[in-house]
Amino acid sequence: MIQDHQHLSYEEVSALVDGELIPRDAHDLEQHLASCHSCALSVISAMQLKSATKRAFKRFAPPPEVLTRFRARLLPETPKNPARVYTARSLIRGALAACLLLALSLLIRREVRQSSGLAAELLDQHLALLSSDSPPEVISSDRHTVKPWFDGKLPFSFNLPDAFPSGTTLKGGDLIFLDGHPAALLVFTVGRHQASVFLTQRSFAGTPSVARRTLSGFTIQYAKTQDLYLTVVSDGNPSDLALLVSALVAEQSPR
Amino acid sequence: MPARNGSVLFEQLALPLLPSLYSHAFWLSRNQEDAEDIVQETISKALRAFDSFQSGTNFRAWIFRILRNTFLTSRAAIATSRTVFMEDHVDLFDVSDPSPTPEDHLLRLDNHAALTEALERLHPQLREVLLLCEIEELKYKEIAVVLDIPIGTVMSRISRARRTLYAQLSQQVGSLL
Structure with a gap:
């Protein structure tokens, strides 16, 4: 609150003109302005x-075309093709082709669905971490703080290396659930x-086979050790992420 | 919320903000193509993370924050050297007080070209906080969410940005006299 003998600070002047003062403070400042020519001019x-x-x-x-592209992005599932007229023959051909495609797709459907669904879930977890105000449960760059935090929370264990690749720093960790399975989330800054980094048990069948x-x-990299699956999600340099994955995988190897 | 309902709600919330998002992305990247890429990626990220958005909270601040984070991790940000933290470079923002009188301020503000030049010369992070305040008309607490800084820091940055503008206007006018 301003005293009669004081002038307004720069911050008070800015907050006043931006309408950011609570009514009581605004009232006090306006009373001061009534008697202070210098502050009134400020x-x-x-x-x-x-x-x-x-x-x-x-x-x-x-530009209009850019705005159109933005709008299209908002509804990716909206059908874009206009209605067309089909002949009976083309419908039969189409039905046969659809049956063939269906048969083929059934062969790979389960794995694709699992891997795509998991990738999307991991990406969502990563994006939520980027965009939300909630930091990971344990915040530390010290592996001796982060790793013990998971004790008793996971049905598996993991190791963290003494040193990470240059430019890579451990920020913390959290316990999450992927498709109902507990997983360790490790957060790093890479450049x-x-x-x-998501660590799950190998018995958890949702992890895809692609690397x-x-x-x-976003880049999603996978690796596996004897007991664990590692998945890294980031928009960083893939080669830097690969170094991080390698360091983590090497640390899980039996000694 | 059901996926379809979420998608419709997201469209309702995001559609009116597209021009603002593009304008802000343009100011950050200073490039039309980069601005479009940043907004496209922001939409994609926001759509995916929309489940984490808490209904009833400020969607505008939420999506502007995603936009800013998208910019900071983009090539455009690296090109414009924007990923420095202001608190690490306090000396960049020290305003030499030319002690102008309030009357001096009033005289200089009618010089539109001088003000435009002063805004161009303003440090990007000070210009950004002014953009959010003056153009996007975000409240201090919303700016704090977008920039992920305390509200007190928002207040001091806005104040510092304006003092810097005054100082630059004073120098410009002084050089003309």
Whole structure:
């Protein structure tokens, strides 16, 4: 609260012109302004600057075709093709082709569904970590703090190396559940990017067999050890992520 | 929420914000193609993470934060050297106080070109907080969410940005006299 003999601070002037003061503080400041010519001029000039800044900042409008692409992105599942007229012969051919495709797809459906679903779930977990205000449960760059935190929480154990690849730092960890199975989430900073490492038991059948894939611009790398599956999700450099995966895999090897 | 309902709700919330997201992405990246890429990726990330969005909280601040994080991890950010932390470079933001009088301020603000140039010269992180405040008209607490900083830091950054503008305007006008 301002005293009569004091002038307003820069922060108070800014907050006042931005309408960010609570009513009581605003009232106190306005009372001061009534008797302080210097502060009154400061507030007026700040209001002028705010108004002039609004005018000077240009708002860039997206070109119509760009806006159309954005809108299309909002509803990826919306059908894009107009209705067409089909002949009976083309319908029969189509039905036969569909049966063939269905038979083929049934052969690979389970694995694809599991791997795609899991990849999406892992990506969601990673994105939630990036975009939410909730940090991982344990925040530390010390492996002796992070690893013991999982004791008693997981039906398996894992090791963390003494040192990580250059530019890679452990940030913390959390316990999560993937398809109902407990998993360890380790959070790393790899260069300027954040990486989420998910550790699950090998008995957990949801892990796909491919070593690397991309999903929505994110790299998802997989590796397995004797007992564990490791999955890394990040938009960082894939080669840097591979180094992190290698370091983690090497540490799980029996000595 | 059911997937279909979530998708519809997401569209309802995000659609009106597309021009603002693009404009802000353009200001951050200073490039039309990069701005489009950033918004496209932001939509994709936000759509995927929409389940984690808490209904009733501020969607605008939430998606602007995703946009900013997307920019910070983009090539455009590296190209513009934006991934430095302001607190690590406090000296960049020290404002030499030219002690202008309030009357001086009033006289200089009618010079639109000078103000535009001062905004261009403003450090990107100070310009960003002003953009969110003046153009996007976000409240301080919303800006705090977008930038992931305390509200007190928002207040001091906005104040510092304006003082820097004053100082630059003073220098420009002084050089013309």
